[in-house]
Amino acid sequence: MLMNSKHPLLQEVTELHAGICNGLADPTRILMLYALVDSPRNVNDLTKTLNLPQPTTSRHLKILRQQGLVIGERDGLYIYYRLADERIIEALDLLRTILNDRLTYRASLVQSQ
Amino acid sequence: MLMNSKHPLLQEVTELHAGICNGLADPTRILMLYALVDSPRNVNDLTKTLNLPQPTTSRHLKILRQQGLVIGERDGLYIYYRLADERIIEALDLLRTILNDRLTYRASLVQSQ
DNA sequence: TAAGCATATTCGGATATTTACATATAGTTC
DNA sequence: GAACTATATGTAAATATCCGAATATGCTTA
Numbered sequence: 063m064l065m066n067s068k069h070p071l072l073q074e075v076t077e078l079h080a081g082i083c084n085g086l087a088d089p090t091r092i093l094m095l096y097a098l099v100d101s102p103r104n105v106n107d108l109t110k111t112l113n114l115p116q117p118t119t120s121r122h123l124k125i126l127r128q129q130g131l132v133i134g135e136r137d138g139l140y141i142y143y144r145l146a147d148e149r150i151i152e153a154l155d156l157l158r159t160i161l162n163d164r165l166t167y168r169a170s171l172v173q174s175q
Numbered sequence: 176m177l178m179n180s181k182h183p184l185l186q187e188v189t190e191l192h193a194g195i196c197n198g199l200a201d202p203t204r205i206l207m208l209y210a211l212v213d214s215p216r217n218v219n220d221l222t223k224t225l226n227l228p229q230p231t232t233s234r235h236l237k238i239l240r241q242q243g244l245v246i247g248e249r250d251g252l253y254i255y256y257r258l259a260d261e262r263i264i265e266a267l268d269l270l271r272t273i274l275n276d277r278l279t280y281r282a283s284l285v286q287s288q
Numbered sequence: 289t290a291a292g293c294a295t296a297t298t299c300g301g302a303t304a305t306t307t308a309c310a311t312a313t314a315g316t317t318c
Numbered sequence: 319g320a321a322c323t324a325t326a327t328g329t330a331a332a333t334a335t336c337c338g339a340a341t342a343t344g345c346t347t348a
Contacts, residue, residue, distance in 0.1 A: 075274065076202040082270050083205070087197035088336090089189040105295055118337070120296050130277060139294055139345055147273050156266040157195050161188065163260075164243060201306085218325055231307065233326050238305095252315060252324055 085129030086154065090114065091122050098132065099151055102144035198242030199267065203227065204235050211245065212264055215257035 086092060090112065097103060097111055109119045123143060126132040131150055134143045145151065199205060203225065210216060210224055222232040236256060239245040244263055247256045258264065 073202070075271075075278070076205050078274055078278075079267070079271055080200050080202040080205055082274060083196050084200035087193050087200045089186070089193045092189050092193055092196070106293090115338070116295075117297080117339085121336085124296080130273075136295095136345085141295065147276075149269050149273050153266045153269040153273075154192070154196075156262050156269070158188075158192055160243075160260050160262050161191055161195060165188070165191075203306095219323090228308070229325075230309080230327080234306080237326080247325095249315085249325095254325065 082129050082131065085126055085131045086150075088122070088125075090118070091126055092154065094119075094122060094126065095131065095145065095150060095154065098143060098145050102135075102142040104140040104142050106140075108143070195242050195244070198239055198244050199263075201235070201238075203231070204239055205267065207232075207235060207239065208244065208258065208263060208267065211256060211258050215248075215255040217253040217255050219253075221256070 086095070093112055094108060097108060103111070105116065105119055105123065108114075108123075109116045112119065123132065123134065126143075127134060130146055132143045133146045134141045136142075199208070206225055207221060210221060216224070218229065218232050218236065221227075221236075222229045225232065236245065236247065239256075240247060243259055245256045246259045247254045249255075
């Protein structure tokens, strides 16, 4: 059961919860997270894959890091980023499925006209 | 498999995907969605439950509507809002679980000091 | 320690988001 | 149609976000 919104702890946890969602709320960051599904990648690698200026990659990675969505580990010259938790992708997939269903439904409406 | 980020369709779908996440990326809206789990609620009801000014409630509901997260249906004087899809809560729960695990882990570190 | 590559940060401007307060619209009932 | 209740929108201020360009930092190897 959900507590009253004035409850301080719930408030704080909900803010963290929203913060995680906020980390996901950008197309570039979503592409980044999916790019990390198979294996860790370094910044340069991501930069090329996503076709971005390198500072932009770093900035988005910082946000993902701050929200605990990715973990970066340095190996010599490179910093390899990986997903902090596989369930992030599960959640993204779930939302993407909702979206797909919606788009498919719209497409079927067009079809039947 | 993920296509190149230059692909126009992927780009568009990913923007919609990010839009959905953006709809979830606010503590008030998260509380709203959870408040709708058991049954539809009208604006006044939500306003009181969440302890908000009524225009604030309406504005957040508008965003949730635009992202297809809730559906509002008028019944006479009231507009009842309900979740557009149960999987929204599934996704939120999944993310909340990740958060809980993280917080629990931190708490256990404190405990063992 | 100098050079070089990988990554991060800073700064600026443009744009978007959130909120409060006031006001408007929509539907109902008398 | 006037009064009333429920909901939505306009406006303005505060705050946050995003990006490009320039620059800084970190690590490695010579």
